[in-house]
Amino acid sequence: MNIQDNYQKNKKNIFFSKNKDVQNHREKLINIFKNDRFDKKNNESLKNVNLKNFLDFKYKYLVPEETSVINNNNDNTYSIVSVNGQCSNFKDDKIEITKIVEEDYNDFSKNNTIANNDHFVNLNSLFLNCGFKIIIKKNNNIKIKISNIITDDDLTIFQKNNFICEEGSSLNLIEEYENKNNSTLNILNVIKLEKNSQLNHFLIQDNSPNHNLIITSHSSCKKDSTYIQKVYNFSEGYVRNFHFSELIEINSEADLQGIFFLKDNNISNNKTFVKHLAEDCKSNQVYKGILNDRSTATYFSNTHVDQVAQKTEGYQLSKGILLSENASYFSKPELKIYADDVKCSHGSTIGPIDENAIFYLRSRGMSKIAATKILISSFINEELSSIDNDQMSEIIQKKIVRYLSKVK
Amino acid sequence: MNSETLNTLDTYSKNKYKYGFVTDIDNEKPKKGLSEDTIKFISLKKNEPKWMLDWRLKSFAKWKKMKEPKWANLSFPEIDYQDIYYYSAPKGFEKKPKDLSEVDPKLIETYNKLGIPLEEQKVLAGVAVDVVFDSVSVATTYKGELEKLGIIFCSIGEAIQKHPDLIKKYLGSVIPPGDHSFSALNSAVFTDGSFVYIPEGVKCPMELSTYFRINAENTGQFERTLIIADKGSYVSYLEGCTAPKRDDNQLHAANVELIALEDAEIKYSTVQNWYPGDEDGKGGIYNFVTKRGLCAGKNSKISWTQVETGSSITWKYPSCILKGDNSIGEFYSVAITNNFQQADTGTKMTHIGKNTKSKIISKGISLGKSQNTYRGEVSFLRKAEKARNYTQCDSLLVGNQCGAHTVPYIDSKNNTAVIEHEASTSKINEDQLYYCRQRGLSHEEAVSLIVNGFCKQVLQELPMEFAVEAQKLVSISLEGSVG
Numbered sequence: 010m011n012i013q014d015n016y017q018k019n020k021k022n023i024f025f026s027k028n029k030d031v032q033n034h035r036e037k038l039i040n041i042f043k044n045d046r047f048d049k050k051n052n053e054s055l056k057n058v059n060l061k062n063f064l065d066f067k068y069k070y071l072v073p074e075e076t077s078v079i080n081n082n083n084d085n086t087y088s089i090v091s092v093n094g095q096c097s098n099f100k101d102d103k104i105e106i107t108k109i110v111e112e113d114y115n116d117f118s119k120n121n122t123i124a125n126n127d128h129f130v131n132l133n134s135l136f137l138n139c140g141f142k143i144i145i146k147k148n149n150n151i152k153i154k155i156s157n158i159i160t161d162d163d164l165t166i167f168q169k170n171n172f173i174c175e176e177g178s179s180l181n182l183i184e185e186y187e188n189k190n191n192s193t194l195n196i197l198n199v200i201k202l203e204k205n206s207q208l209n210h211f212l213i214q215d216n217s218p219n220h221n222l223i224i225t226s227h228s229s230c231k232k233d234s235t236y237i238q239k240v241y242n243f244s245e246g247y248v249r250n251f252h253f254s255e256l257i258e259i260n261s262e263a264d265l266q267g268i269f270f271l272k273d274n275n276i277s278n279n280k281t282f283v284k285h286l287a288e289d290c291k292s293n294q295v296y297k298g299i300l301n302d303r304s305t306a307t308y309f310s311n312t313h314v315d316q317v318a319q320k321t322e323g324y325q326l327s328k329g330i331l332l333s334e335n336a337s338y339f340s341k342p343e344l345k346i347y348a349d350d351v352k353c354s355h356g357s358t359i360g361p362i363d364e365n366a367i368f369y370l371r372s373r374g375m376s377k378i379a380a381t382k383i384l385i386s387s388f389i390n391e392e393l394s395s396i397d398n399d400q401m402s403e404i405i406q407k408k409i410v411r412y413l414s415k416v417k
Numbered sequence: 418m419n420s421e422t423l424n425t426l427d428t429y430s431k432n433k434y435k436y437g438f439v440t441d442i443d444n445e446k447p448k449k450g451l452s453e454d455t456i457k458f459i460s461l462k463k464n465e466p467k468w469m470l471d472w473r474l475k476s477f478a479k480w481k482k483m484k485e486p487k488w489a490n491l492s493f494p495e496i497d498y499q500d501i502y503y504y505s506a507p508k509g510f511e512k513k514p515k516d517l518s519e520v521d522p523k524l525i526e527t528y529n530k531l532g533i534p535l536e537e538q539k540v541l542a543g544v545a546v547d548v549v550f551d552s553v554s555v556a557t558t559y560k561g562e563l564e565k566l567g568i569i570f571c572s573i574g575e576a577i578q579k580h581p582d583l584i585k586k587y588l589g590s591v592i593p594p595g596d597h598s599f600s601a602l603n604s605a606v607f608t609d610g611s612f613v614y615i616p617e618g619v620k621c622p623m624e625l626s627t628y629f630r631i632n633a634e635n636t637g638q639f640e641r642t643l644i645i646a647d648k649g650s651y652v653s654y655l656e657g658c659t660a661p662k663r664d665d666n667q668l669h670a671a672n673v674e675l676i677a678l679e680d681a682e683i684k685y686s687t688v689q690n691w692y693p694g695d696e697d698g699k700g701g702i703y704n705f706v707t708k709r710g711l712c713a714g715k716n717s718k719i720s721w722t723q724v725e726t727g728s729s730i731t732w733k734y735p736s737c738i739l740k741g742d743n744s745i746g747e748f749y750s751v752a753i754t755n756n757f758q759q760a761d762t763g764t765k766m767t768h769i770g771k772n773t774k775s776k777i778i779s780k781g782i783s784l785g786k787s788q789n790t791y792r793g794e795v796s797f798l799r800k801a802e803k804a805r806n807y808t809q810c811d812s813l814l815v816g817n818q819c820g821a822h823t824v825p826y827i828d829s830k831n832n833t834a835v836i837e838h839e840a841s842t843s844k845i846n847e848d849q850l851y852y853c854r855q856r857g858l859s860h861e862e863a864v865s866l867i868v869n870g871f872c873k874q875v876l877q878e879l880p881m882e883f884a885v886e887a888q889k890l891v892s893i894s895l896e897g898s899v900g
Contacts, residue, residue, distance in 0.1 A: 319817070334832050337828070339829075341827065342825060344822060345820070355840050357836070359827060360829075361835070
């Protein structure tokens with residue numbers, strides 16, 4: 010079944026399908042699908058994607074019976090359980106949680122940072138069936154943990170979430186994706202940081218082999234705000250992490266980091282994109298990957314500096330270790346610079362573990378495997394030691410140990 | 418027409434004939450537009466065998482089904498292929514300036530700055546005079562010397578006639594006509610270019626250059642160059658020249674193929690300085706060049722060096738296919754864009770054999786309102802064990818209306834291969850500028866000095882005479898936009 014028929018058939022279960030503006034936007038999207046040649050070579054979003062499964066999928070969505078729970082532990086810590094992408098409404102003097110509304114959709118459809126040829130985002134907009142909006146109120150310091158749970162097999166979840174950090178607020182957000190069933194979660198986070206706010210965003214991804222996870226995020230930072238994102242991907246299924254960040258006002262900062270651990274036939278597609286639209290902003294994009302067996306990864310990074318964005322500092326780093334002869338890694342670190350007073354750089358390396366270092370350790374009596382493991386741990390140590398949350402750091406350490414136990 | 422002009426015309430055409438690939442000056446004006454008839458016409462004029470015509474027609478059939486590659490970071494109006502002359506016989510002398518006084522004084526000024534001798538200036542400016550022959554005698558001496566060594570260095574048209582076996586074997590073997598639309602177009606309508614064959618074990622004693630070939634004056638818009646270095650041989654080839662060259666043809670789509678067999682080495686240096694358009698971005702050459710080298714044998718080496726300062730649009734990716742074990746590919750590039758120029762240039766290193774090595778050094782300088790992009794691909798295929806790549810691309814921005822972009826593609830499928838890539842973008846260091854100014858240099862001189870230092874790594878790869886001129890060229894390219 011093609012995308013258009015699929016949409017028409019399930020229209021009544023899809024969000025906002027009666028709204029005029031939404032309809033117009035979706036018509037455009039359907040036309041894009043109709044006319045696109047799905048050029049895998051030049052479309053970053055299609056790299057390593059099985060086109061048939063992607064274009065011809067079975068739509069299924071279940072509204073969760075039980076409404077999700079929110080615990081307020083009274084110390085500014087909230088834990089949210091999102092079931093099939095839904096979560097119950099909540100309001101206190103610090104945060105507010107509601108379902109997403111049509112305006113949020115239309116707001117997003119006007120944004121053109123995420124290009125129209127990103128077909129996963131287009132699918133998300135077409136088949137949208139759940140999502141929520143969280144507002145952090147002025148000058149609050151909050152911690153939130155979101156567990157994403159999917160109840161049944163074969164579900165296709167298309168979710169849009171909005172996060173708004175109001176002036177002077179600070180949010181520590183941990184999102185967990187640990188699903189064991191064969192479902193597909195296509196999620197788009199739209200994040201807005203108002204003046205002087207800060208968001209530390211952690212994403213822990215650990216899904217079973219048949220679960221597909223497609224995460225796209227778009228953050229926009231106003232004056233003096235900071236967005237820090239750290240992605241830890243231990244999934245055994247397909248994972249796509251595409252993260253876009255716009256620095257729209259002076260002195261804002263975006264830091265997008267990620268580490269992925271792949272084995273077997275895993276595929277991981279990653280992209281970070283930072284758009285500097287104002288003066289004196291800083292950005293940093295660092296991705297590190299460890300690839301074993303027949304795994305494949307791609308990483309696209311991009312720093313775009315607008316003509317007005319003088320005094321920009323933008324850095325990119327991409328590092329990959331190939332542990333097996335069948336693993337492959339593709340990286341494309343891109344710089345687009347239209348202002349002259351900037352400091353921008355990128356670095357990219359791909360290769361095996363340093364033989365000299367292995368030799369050094371082995372000459373001190375270590376086995377080859379032990380040496381390899383030590384060197385992998387040290388490769389990512391910098392990123393791990395910067396986690397200031399003990400509980401999180403423990404969880405991640407455990408997962409790394411699990412991954413390393415399978416390295417031979 | 419007075420008798421003097423007629424005489425000049427006479428001598429000129431005779432000399433054309435002497436070395437020529439054009440047998441007679443045709444009165445019949447070639448038709449505009451691209452069709453099978455045009456190709457047949459070209460083939461007939463060049464007196465080509467049938468297999469060559471078939472090859473052209475096949476390429477044309479492929480071209481018809483293709484679209485121009487659109488991925489480059491360039492914007493230009495749609496090219497109307499039917500509005501172009503595909504065969505240009507020697508230009509009518511009526512249109513040519515009769516002496517240097519009729520030539521654009523700006524051009525002459527540039528020539529003087531580059532230190533180009535008067536006679537050469539006339540050739541470059543397209544003046545219809547017979548002074549050309551100074552350099553012709555030089556060329557003839559060289560030709561004799563090369564023949565002694567068994568080196569074949571002639572136009573591609575001549576090679577089709579005299580060395581059909583080599584042409585049949587190698588033409589299109591590195592750049593298949595169906596590779597993309599510009600390669601198909603070139604394969605269908607190419608009219609001129611060079612052919613070089615270096616026999617086994619011969620080290621070519623001099624730098625070969627199109628400049629020494631009499632027909633270099635009319636290299637044509639669809640140039641086709643084929644260089645074959647047989648086992649254990651060495652050749653250094655120079656293309657273009659530092660002086661700005663006027664050309665009426667707006668579209669240039671050259672194809673250059675290099676083949677290095679076992680232990681052979683080819684060094685290919687280019688200085689490209691076509692007309693870049695005026696200060697408002699009007700006019701200028703569209704330069705869509707496909708250059709590709711194949712390191713076919715073990716221990717072979719291909720090295721590309723380019724200095725790109727001209728053309729309003731540059732679309733050029735000299736590449737190396739490292740097929741033989743232990744083969745080496747190198748790419749050194751300086752690209753300077755000014756005013757409204759756009760350059761999208763870089764390289765492609767494909768590692769196939771074991772222990773293959775490649776090195777990429779690219780320097781981009783953007784001024785005025787220009788856009789300068791480095792686009793490069795490095796890929797290690799499954800069998801490229803212990804392959805090694807090092808890439809460095811630096812960009813320098815002068816002024817706040819230009820753009821510098823870096824788009825590398827890095828693909829590794831082998832876990833013993835090591836790839837390193839680094840890039841940086843910045844403006845001219847204020848401290849360096851201050852230091853130079855303090856010592857009495859003007860702002861412009863200081864910038865020129867710093868930019869030359871920035872490019873040094875690449876310029877020193879050029880052959881001696883070229884390097885000196887290239888340095889001056891860099892300074893000239895910066896003029897008028899600094900300060």
